Amino acid sequence: MRQTTHSSIRVTNIPMKHIPLNEIYDYNSEDERSFEYEDRQNRFMVDTPGCQIPIAMIRYDKNLPKNELSCGKRAVFVKKHDDHHVRIRIKAKTMKLYLKKTAKFYCCYRFIKRSTRKGHEHTDIQYTHCQVIQDGETFKLITDFINVLCYEYDSKNTTIVVYSDVYAFAKKMDTQEVKNTRDKTKYNVLMIGMDSMSLSRVSQTMPRTVGFFKDNFWLGFRGYHKVEDNTFPNVMAAYTGKNYSTISKMCSEKMDDCNDLIIWSRFKKSGYVTAYGEDCLYLPDTFKRNYAFRQPPTDHYLRTFFLHGEIVYYKRNASVVCTEYAPSGKHLLDFAVDFASTYRRSSFFGVFWMNSYSHDSKHNSQNADRMFENFFNQLTYTGVLENTFIIFFSDHGIRFGKYRLQGESYYEERMPALFMWVPTRFKGQQLELYRSSVMNQFKLLTPFDLYNTLVAIHGISNSIQNYTEEFSEDCQKCGSIFDIVSVNRTCDDVGIHMKWCSCHRLYPLEVHDTEGIKSVLYVVSHIKSMVQNTKTKPCWYCHNLSLKTIVRIHFYYNRLNLYYVVAFSMHPGGIHFEATVSRKGTTMELVGPVSVIEAYKGNGDCTLNVNDRYHCVCTKKNKC
Incomplete structure (x- = not known):
């Protein structure tokens, strides 16, 4: 296979592994x-x-360190007592870990509800009045969600929240609202x-x-x-x-x-x-x-x-x-x-x-x-x-x-x-x-x-x-x-677009392959055009991108066309892309969208269209 060397382009070759x-x-x-x-x-x-x-x-990595992180030690436990009630257990010994000055505390519970503020029902929440409760007591479910607060207090009755926890239960709907449909054909x-x-x-x-x-x-x-x-x-x-x-x-x-x-x-x-x-x-x-x-x-x-x-x-x-x-x-x-x-x-x-x-x-x-x-x-x-x-x-x-x-x-x-x-x-x-x-x-x-x-x-x-x-x-x-x-x-x-279809075998090519690089450069040109046409906030523009590293090149074919699947990075920003290019003779065509294959790093926050941020490296204009 004929190869050329592009000294300005750093290439890596990661072989594909076929695993039984x-x-x-x-x-x-x-x-x-x-x-x-x-x-x-x-x-x-x-x-x-x-x-x-x-x-x-x-x-996948199988030898990652065990997760040493936790959400902390729970001091209050709430369990379902029946379909409509729950019971609370307060572990006083564990609670001492959260007390700061005294050994005196009390706990209360409140229910979490959707906000009733117009226009904010799906973004805000509200709480009911907090009811004091003792260890071992039961109370009736009013909503599905409970917040327990525990306060430390001193001789002057000065209080401070030292513990907050939440619990979720399915509050059973009233029987008249739910048809009892249990029979031998219901699933x-x-x-x-x-x-x-x-x-x-x-x-x-x-x-x-x-x-x-x-x-x-x-x-x-x-x-x-x-x-x-x-x-x-x-x-x-x-x-x-x-x-x-x-x-x-x-x-x-x-x-x-x-x-x-x-x-x-x-x-x-x-x-x-x-x-x-x-x-x-x-x-x-x-x-x-x-x-x-x-x-x-x-x-x-x-x-x-x-x-x-x-x-x-x-x-x-x-x-x-x-x-x-x-x-x-x-x-x-x-x-x-x-x-x-x-x-x-x-x-x-x-x-x-x-x-x-x-x-x-x-x-x-x-x-x-x-x-x-x-x-x-x-x-x-x-x-x-x-x-x-x-x-x-x-x-x-x-x-x-x-x-x-x-x-x-x-x-x-x-x-x-x-x-x-x-x-x-x-x-x-x-x-x-x-x-x-x-x-x-x-x-x-x-x-x-x-x-x-x-x-x-x-x-x-x-x-x-x-x-x-x-x-x-x-x-x-x-x-x-x-x-x-x-x-x-x-x-x-x-209904699977050709861009996403995987019903074919990919064949690897050297990242120096001449025809493969042509496909990479075709996609690079397309991305540069996208960058030039991206609209940004005032005083900002998207930096021109250039090819940095070719990561891999593969191809597959059918009765009609040859297809290249390429992955590469561009700088500044080091953004990695993957794309599929159709080749028929000397004609090239992009198959579906270009994919960004790395997590978004915030480089494109200046774009007006949220979909443009992935290929934009925002740069502030001088004297603006």
Whole structure:
């Protein structure tokens, strides 16, 4: 292969590693019900005539130091006494750790509520009057969320707050508001989402959780594939069956009017109690900016709880997100268990989305492993598994950070995790549908298929004969996981843009390759044009960027075109980009958007359009 040397360009060459599946899953069962089953002659995540996705996965750090961070020592515990009451326990010995001058203290409790201030209902909170309480006393739940304050006082009755903690419980709705729909055909749904978790990342960093799935015969879908870049369009495809173009036209600045499109509203109209919760609100959470709910979208809504305040603690390579004296993620999962247990004799649909342990490479998902294992065990003991679908899923893999410099990350980013518990009762009553879902573990699937699956569960639960008519309109060739997926299915069939499609093998090139560098320079020229056209605040401009380092070059091809996948950095700022370029003869064309593959550092805060900040290095004009 002809090579040229570009002395002004520093290049690095990171080889791609193809890892056998048995190094990811240390399990050799040939039982088709287990997600480790594979064709021994081929080593692909998906191996069908329509789609072949090779096993090329990042090796995540397994020897990271244990997380020494904690949210502090809890001195006050609140537990559910019955569906309507809770009991408080105050550990006086632990409380002494927080007292500053005397040994005298008292505690009170108050409830956290949404703000009633017009225009601030979704951003502010209010508190009820604080009621003094003693150790061992019970009190009635007024709202889902409780704040306990403890005061130290002296002989002059001067008081100071020395302890504050919060607790979340599902306050059971009045029986007249909830139809008792427990029967032999009704199925509940509990969806547990975890941000930025590919199948490989879950398997490597959360082995205890994956072990629980394997031991209990959960389904694991190796071909679950994202359809868009980031969280919102991927989860909205699963929640509504609609693509981002449709959602942006219908729901921007009016998300409350779009709530009926979301699958939980369909279940609510059928008598189900609904819940939605998401932690780590300091991040750009799922329903944000133009897509923020001003009113609670579900019966139980945890945003109010986390608005009380979250704090992030960092130490070395570890971090923990705390809401008072417990991790935000634990609060979220504890509420999910309580929600399922509280409505176990009714019908429920809940979605709980966790950002705090996995949003990027600084959030170590291995620190959540035991917590999730305990969570799924707790669900088992509630007795809901007989008639409840539990779906553990993600939106995409890691999109930025050090791991994205590796070639394997091309696949990792595009293939989020999807595991599903199929309830015992369903396996007995709908055996053929269950068999189809088992076979689909090795097929190309998308969030649109997940949406259709939720529609199917609702239809079966409510004896709706023609429920398939309610399947996704934006993906006509998609079906539910209970329908056998065609082996000829392609990305184009199921709404996956060529930019995101991973149904091909990448072939590595030397970073000095002449033709590969032409593709890099083509993308660089495109980025420079974007920089020149970016509008900024007064007295600021975007600095001209130039190529700094070529990180990797790969190519793939089909019957029509040759494609280059390139990653490189530009300076100043050291911003890393990834792009796909189509080559047909001498003609080059960018495939989809250019991706920024590193965390935003604040360099582009001067831009007027928030989407322009990723390629802008803001520079202040002289004498301005």
